[in-house]
Amino acid sequence: MIAINDLSISFRTPRGVVDAVKHVSLQVAPGEAFGLVGESGSGKSTVLRALAGLAPVVGGTLELDGQVLGNTRSPAFYRQVQMVFQDPYASLHPRFTIDQTLREPLVINGLDSHDARIAKALKDVGLPDTFRYRYPHQLSGGQRQRVAIARAMILEPRILLLDEPTSALDVSVQAEILNLLRGLHQSRGLTMILVSHNLAVVGFLCQRVAVMQRGEVVELADIDAIRAQRVNHDYTRRLLAATEGYRRTTSDAFAI
Ligand SMILES: Nc1ncnc2c1ncn2[C@@H]1O[C@H](COP(=O)(O)OP(=O)(O)OP(=O)(O)O)[C@@H](O)[C@H]1O
Numbered sequence: 118m119i120a121i122n123d124l125s126i127s128f129r130t131p132r133g134v135v136d137a138v139k140h141v142s143l144q145v146a147p148g149e150a151f152g153l154v155g156e157s158g159s160g161k162s163t164v165l166r167a168l169a170g171l172a173p174v175v176g177g178t179l180e181l182d183g184q185v186l187g188n189t190r191s192p193a194f195y196r197q198v199q200m201v202f203q204d205p206y207a208s209l210h211p212r213f214t215i216d217q218t219l220r221e222p223l224v225i226n227g228l229d230s231h232d233a234r235i236a237k238a239l240k241d242v243g244l245p246d247t248f249r250y251r252y253p254h255q256l257s258g259g260q261r262q263r264v265a266i267a268r269a270m271i272l273e274p275r276i277l278l279l280d281e282p283t284s285a286l287d288v289s290v291q292a293e294i295l296n297l298l299r300g301l302h303q304s305r306g307l308t309m310i311l312v313s314h315n316l317a318v319v320g321f322l323c324q325r326v327a328v329m330q331r332g333e334v335v336e337l338a339d340i341d342a343i344r345a346q347r348v349n350h351d352y353t354r355r356l357l358a359a360t361e362g363y364r365r366t367t368s369d370a371f372a373i
Pocket residue numbers: 128129130135136137155156157158159160161162163164314
């Protein structure tokens with residue numbers, strides 16, 4: 118169980134203090150796929166980054182299985198909790214082959230059978246073994262994101278934190294990556310937290326959603342309730358309306 122209790126996060130900037138996250142509380146059950154949705158700047162990435170130990174907690178607590186998480190995270194934590202970022206090009210080392218990229222976490226964590234694990238990780242994300250000896254610039258955006266997902270999955274985590282994992286990709290490739298993530302969620306019983314500005318993307322993967330606006334959670338609901346327009350907040354209605362527009366323009370497979 119992941120529990121976020123009254124979480125507040127602020128950043129000092131040259132233009133003053135930015136209160137990025139204000140008193141956010143939510144829980145994510147083991148095996149659940151949970152979505153954090155909201156417009157740019159609403160604080161959703163900061164919540165995810167705080168869970169990963171990448172953003173400073175100012176108030177409140179974060180808990181994993183009843184244990185309060187401190188400011189630093191142990192290697193054991195990162196074997197359980199892995200993160201995938203929006204831009205796979207930026208998140209992969211440009212001078213590492215895919216083989217090196219996938220081998221690195223195995224070496225850091227002292228795991229054995231590197232070659233077998235790398236072969237399996239590539240197969241699990243639908244890439245041929247020959248891709249091992251390519252560099253990131255020799256791959257398409259979708260293939261790079263598959264590598265980033267393979268790198269996250271190679272440690273066999275229980276929890277995957279996904280920060281806009283498809284928004285840098287073409288719509289057709291987005292659907293492929295979302296299908297891959299859904300398959301991993303279902304076959305591994307993974308807990309997932311997905312951050313997206315797009316309710317349709319969240320609706321494809323997640324059972325429950327928190328809607329964020331200006332650092333606060335303004336709506337916490339089952340995706341079915343949102344689909345049925347049973348929502349309390351105007352902002353959620355506006356997001357739904359935007360999703361309708363998105364559906365009409367793409368006739369996509371993952372319409373909410
Ligand atoms: N490291 C940082 N230093 C200063 N301000 C930050 C930092 N990280 C985030 N912020 C600010 O915190 C607020 C929330 O940002 P956050 O990235 O969490 O929003 P978001 O909803 O994920 O939006 P986006 O999808 O655009 O990333 C924004 O005002 C942002 O400018």
